[in-house]
Amino acid sequence: MPFPQTEVPGRLQAELMSRGLRMTRQRRTILSVVETAKQHLDAAQILRHARKIDPQIDRVTVYRTLALLKRHGLIDELDLMHMQGEKHFYERRPQRDHIHMACLRCGKIMEFESDLFDRLKGQIQRDCQFHIVVTRLEVGGYCSRCRTAKPD
Amino acid sequence: MPFPQTEVPGRLQAELMSRGLRMTRQRRTILSVVETAKQHLDAAQILRHARKIDPQIDRVTVYRTLALLKRHGLIDELDLMHMQGEKHFYERRPQRDHIHMACLRCGKIMEFESDLFDRLKGQIQRDCQFHIVVTRLEVGGYCSRCRTAKPD
DNA sequence: TTTCCTCTTGCAACTGAGTGTCAACAGTGT
DNA sequence: ACACTGTTGACACTCAGTTGCAAGAGGAAA
Numbered sequence: 001m002p003f004p005q006t007e008v009p010g011r012l013q014a015e016l017m018s019r020g021l022r023m024t025r026q027r028r029t030i031l032s033v034v035e036t037a038k039q040h041l042d043a044a045q046i047l048r049h050a051r052k053i054d055p056q057i058d059r060v061t062v063y064r065t066l067a068l069l070k071r072h073g074l075i076d077e078l079d080l081m082h083m084q085g086e087k088h089f090y091e092r093r094p095q096r097d098h099i100h101m102a103c104l105r106c107g108k109i110m111e112f113e114s115d116l117f118d119r120l121k122g123q124i125q126r127d128c129q130f131h132i133v134v135t136r137l138e139v140g141g142y143c144s145r146c147r148t149a150k151p152d
Numbered sequence: 153m154p155f156p157q158t159e160v161p162g163r164l165q166a167e168l169m170s171r172g173l174r175m176t177r178q179r180r181t182i183l184s185v186v187e188t189a190k191q192h193l194d195a196a197q198i199l200r201h202a203r204k205i206d207p208q209i210d211r212v213t214v215y216r217t218l219a220l221l222k223r224h225g226l227i228d229e230l231d232l233m234h235m236q237g238e239k240h241f242y243e244r245r246p247q248r249d250h251i252h253m254a255c256l257r258c259g260k261i262m263e264f265e266s267d268l269f270d271r272l273k274g275q276i277q278r279d280c281q282f283h284i285v286v287t288r289l290e291v292g293g294y295c296s297r298c299r300t301a302k303p304d
Numbered sequence: 305t306t307t308c309c310t311c312t313t314g315c316a317a318c319t320g321a322g323t324g325t326c327a328a329c330a331g332t333g334t
Numbered sequence: 335a336c337a338c339t340g341t342t343g344a345c346a347c348t349c350a351g352t353t354g355c356a357a358g359a360g361g362a363a364a
Contacts, residue, residue, distance in 0.1 A: 022311060022360050043350075058314045063351060079231055081286070086238060086322075086350065101282050110282070116275055120268040121291075128264055129296035130253050134233070137289040139273075144281035174331050174340060195321075210343045215322060238321070238351075 011035070012074055012092065019072060029054045030065045040078060040089035040109060066090060073134070081140040083107060097121070101139045105146035163187070164226055164244065171224060181206045182217045192230060192241035192261060218242060225286070232261060233292040249273070253291045257298035 012031045017023055033049040034041070041049070047062045069075040069090075078089040081102045099117060101110040117137065125132055141147075164183045169175055185201040186193070193201070199214045221227040221242075230241040233254045251269060253262040269289065277284055293299075 024312065024360070026313070061313060077234070081288070082229070099276065101276065101280060104285060110280065112276060112280055114272060114275060116268055116272040120266060120272055123266060123268055124251065124253065124264060124291060128253060128262060129299070130255075130262070130291070130293050131299045132291055132293040133256060134292040135289070136233070136291075137287070139276060139282070139284055139288075140286040141282050141284040147281070147283040176331065176341065178342070213342060
């Protein structure tokens with residue numbers, strides 16, 4: 001996911017405010033959690049982190065804030081190939097889309113940017129006359145470490 | 153999704169039997185539903201269709217059979233950008249992977265095959281030394297009919 | 305600073321997809 | 335037909351996410 005250090009802290013908050021949305025104590029908390037996350041977090045993990053800062057925060061507020069951020073295109077929702085049940089994971093939307101690769105053996109999530117991916121998106125827009133808002137490319141398989149000993 | 157008419161009827165059943173799995177009445181029913189589906193169906197829809205053929209069939213059996221087919225790589229599971237809640241949709245695994253495009257306005261699902269997509273997968277395998285088992289590329293946006301009048 | 309409007313929150317109850325357990329059942333090879 | 339073993343159906347359960355509503359809190363205007 002985008003390195004926290006390459007991002008301006010408070011960017012999500014600034015974006016929401018510039019859109020005229022109310023900046024509440026709870027939203028600030030949840031935004032800071034999402035913004036400083038070092039892995040992909042699901043809603044329950046975001047709630048746990050947020051409660052370390054503000055123990056009163058409710059899980060409903062987390063869901064609502066994530067929905068808000070998603071609606072405004074500020075975060076992306078990932079499934080990570082449903083490797084850990086049906087939960088969804090979240091990450092700040094990066095400058096450039098990337099691919100998520102999930103190792104079916106060790107569970108590691110890897111990310112990959114590619115010109116071909118960018119070109120593929122361009123082809124879709126042109127050939128299908130489809131205006132792309134969001135993309136999600138997830139790949140399941142075996143990472144270099146696990147591929148030599150893959151199951152069944 | 154792959155046109156039913158281009159597929160050998162009973163292919164899924166033949167595949168499962170060749171893998172030494174028991175061919176029960178219920179499995180035959182569910183397989184035929186999946187094989188002849190004309191759109192992407194979720195588990196509940198597959199159950200409903202299956203019950204028209206065999207009213208005794210239980211939803212647990214549908215879930216178990218879908219899991220079996222998925223485990224054997226005979227069907228793919230789709231999220232279709234979570235446009236209709238959290239349900240998952242299923243389709244026979246086609247010869248060649250394709251991209252799913254979901255119109256955020258009218259809900260239409262379109263499919264697209266692309267050499268660039270095939271090349272991208274090759275690049276991932278090479279550059280990341282990642283052995284790909286399954287891919288899912290879903291795109292959300294606005295189709296040609298809806299793009300002129302897209303919301304907010 | 306205080307007021308007031310409106311949006312947001314927390315709570316509780318709910319929904320709906322999917323899972324685990326276990327006794328009864330039914331394929332399949334002999 | 336038998337017996338072994340994998341499969342099914344019923345039921346209760348889990349867990350992510352949603353809804354409705356009264357109370358609370360931004361923040362713009364006075």
